[in-house]
Amino acid sequence: MAKIHTMPGVGSALEGPVVRTIGVADLKEALRRGIDDFLAMPTHAFFIALIYPVLGLVLAGAIFGNNVLPLLFPLVAGFALVGPFAAVGLYELSRRRERGEEIALTRASQVLRSPSIGSIAALGALLLLILFLWLATAQALYHTIFGNYRPVSLTGFLQEVLTTRQGWTLILIGNAIGLAFSAIVLSISVVSFPLLLDRNVSVATAVQTSLQAVGANPGPMVLWGLIVAVMLFVGFIPFFFGLAVVIPILGHATWHLYRRVVAD
Template identity: 55%
Template sequence: MAEARSISRDRKEIDRADANRPVRIRKIGVGDLRQALAQGLDDFAQQPSHLVFLGLIYPIVGFLLARASMDGEWVMLLFPIMAGFALVGPFAAIGIYEISRRREQGLDTSWRHAFDVLRSPSRLSILLLGVLLMLLFVAWLAAALVIYRRTLGFYEPAGIMELVGQVLTTRAGWALLIVGNGVGFVFAAGVLAISVVSFPLLLDRRVDAFTAMGASLRAVGANPGPMALWGLIVAAALVAGSIPFFVGLAVAVPVLGHATWHLYRKVVER
């Protein structure tokens, strides 16, 4: 009992030290991005079957949402749903970050440990930040629907190919593409700014959600070029993984998740 109390007291002292210690941000370059991606691929290669299992959650949910949107009048939301995956990706990959963290420390990396985040001291902050990203995802879908109504009105396509033809061959369709991509870029840039290192930081140290988001904003401010390139890499990987039928996300999401952890290690001082 005395030993347990001592361990608990030591844990609380470490947590207080974590909370009081400033989060220091480093400058990185393109070479660091390449190295983070290589390390992410290496993590994935160690246990690909386990990580594909975890990654399957992502494409299955995406497929179900897309399938639901293809029924009736909601077919116009298929593309916003696909694009919006980048908004919830940092939260969806939280278990992947945990696997990389454990491998870094030489601990067991069985897929079951991805759920250890449920016992993390920062789990409430992780949940709060996750809810924020989900709200941004919903806000993006609402904005996309408004843009659709403002450009194509109440036109309801019979299917995907008819919608694609309408978008690519009419002035209203081009307006939809330009305005929609512009607004989507603003959402994606905002999510990147507040989440690029915040979730790994919450797993690594006991800080609150606002401290984590502040550190992420400072990381982007200190490294605008590399972070912009990182955002493009993530977006390209998610788009490629979504074609066809979201199957590739079972690989893209774990690799990006591992790489994000290693990017965090390069940006935030230990």
């Protein structure tokens, strides 16, 4: 395990939690503990995560039915933007297991009784706003490049995107913009939701602490973002059902990452 160092002056500067510096070994340990939590609570985690593949299928069906195929990939990619908020129940399960408390599925709802539930909801609303901005940006980009072209089938849409200059332009610029949105969300939320659940702090303090955590650990946090992106991609491949495993592991692992980044 990498040695963890406390950043001098961070806590006093924020008048809040103290941020530690971490290494790659800490990311591995957070993932290992996330997997361990999932194996210890598979039934609970599965039923919490089951709504996500179902939601994905519903969204995909709605898209096909309304001939708005250009928004399919932005919706799938945008899932990562609200993931930190959606996983709050998983953080609660990991928190309770860490303390040796009961970990029944019903206990995940205890998050609703948290003193910081208002702050959690407010930050979740901010992520939803960012998601809507991403979708609006993606739609505007598509119309700028393709004009009024409306694909009539998934096959035709994929052919247009993957085999034309306009399609590759859309892919390159769209991914660059998506990366910027993802970086913003990672910076403001990587430890903020677990912190709000764990302590009675304000949204401003939680977001400041998250920003400080990224600033103190740029390399590990970029790597963490890549790990999340790759795992979500793998989860999406089998018709979204892989998320039933990926989401719980990432949710539990995020709690343990928070515990390693933010001092007690």
